[in-house]
Amino acid sequence: MNREYWDQQADDWEGQIFDSLSEDLRGVIRRAIQRAARRSDRVLDFGCGVGGYLSFLSREFREVHAIDWSARCVARARERTRRLGNVTVERNTPRVLRRLEGAFGCVVAANVVIHPNAGVRRRLWLAIRRTARRGATSLFVVPSLESAQYCERVRRRLGLARVAGANDVRAAAGIVPIEGVPTKHYAADELRSVLAAAGFRLTVLTPVRYAWSSEGLAQLAGTRRRLPWDWLAEARAV
Numbered sequence: 001m002n003r004e005y006w007d008q009q010a011d012d013w014e015g016q017i018f019d020s021l022s023e024d025l026r027g028v029i030r031r032a033i034q035r036a037a038r039r040s041d042r043v044l045d046f047g048c049g050v051g052g053y054l055s056f057l058s059r060e061f062r063e064v065h066a067i068d069w070s071a072r073c074v075a076r077a078r079e080r081t082r083r084l085g086n087v088t089v090e091r092n093t094p095r096v097l098r099r100l101e102g103a104f105g106c107v108v109a110a111n112v113v114i115h116p117n118a119g120v121r122r123r124l125w126l127a128i129r130r131t132a133r134r135g136a137t138s139l140f141v142v143p144s145l146e147s148a149q150y151c152e153r154v155r156r157r158l159g160l161a162r163v164a165g166a167n168d169v170r171a172a173a174g175i176v177p178i179e180g181v182p183t184k185h186y187a188a189d190e191l192r193s194v195l196a197a198a199g200f201r202l203t204v205l206t207p208v209r210y211a212w213s214s215e216g217l218a219q220l221a222g223t224r225r226r227l228p229w230d231w232l233a234e235a236r237a238v
C-alpha cells in the first residue's frame, strides 16, 4: 500500500476503490462536514485520492486544499476539479507539508491511515495533526474492526466463504484484507487512544452505514440485520 500502489489504482479508481461519501446511506459524513464548515472556512482533504470529496467540500467551504502522495491521483483530482475556483490540489511532499503546517481549521482524511505498518500509520497521524490549527475540527473515516468481525460472523452463520485472512493472527492487530489487500481496521477504543497519541481529542464516534453489497453480501439487502460500517471520528486538535 505504498505510493506506487495508489498510482496504480488511480486509473481504475471507480472500479477498485470504495467511495465512502457516496455510499454513506445515512449521510452522516456530509452532515459532519457541514457542521465543521460552520466553524471554519478553510479545509484540507489529506489523502484526497482522485478527489471524491472535493466537489462537496468546495460547496461547503470558502477554500479547499487537497493533498495526496500519488502523482496519478493528484492529476485525476486536478482534472476533476478544474472548474472549481476554490480548490487547490497538490502532491504531498515534505516542502508542501511544511508550508501547510497549522494552516487549517478543518482537516478531513477519509480512509487514509490504513497502512498495515504501525510506524507508517503513526507518522501519518502526526503529519495530519501538524496541518491542523489548535482546536481544529478533524474528520476521519476509518475501517471498523468491529464491523469486519461482525461480517465474518454473519458469513459463518450463512455458511458462506470467509474472507481469506480475516481470522488469522494479524486480525488481532486489526489488519484485515480488503479485496486481498492487508488493511488496518480500527476498534473504537483503539481509535480513541491512537488519536490521543497524535494530538487529537475524539469528540464523536459515529458508524457510517453501507449497503450489504459493499461486503459482497447483497443477498442480505432488505433484511433487518445491522448494516456494515466504517467509523467516522470527529476530533479536536489539542
Ligand SMILES: C[S@@+](CC[C@H](N)C(=O)[O-])C[C@H]1O[C@@H](n2cnc3c(N)ncnc32)[C@H](O)[C@@H]1O
Pocket: 003, 006, 017, 019, 020, 046, 047, 048, 049, 050, 051, 052, 053, 067, 068, 069, 070, 073, 092, 109, 110, 111, 112, 124
Ligand atoms: C483509500 S484512498 C482514499 C482517498 C480519498 N480520501 C477518498 O476517500 O476517496 C487512500 C488515499 O490516501 C493516500 N495516502 C496514503 N498515504 C498518504 C500520505 N502519507 N500522504 C498523502 N496521501 C496519502 C493514497 O495515495 C490514497 O489516495
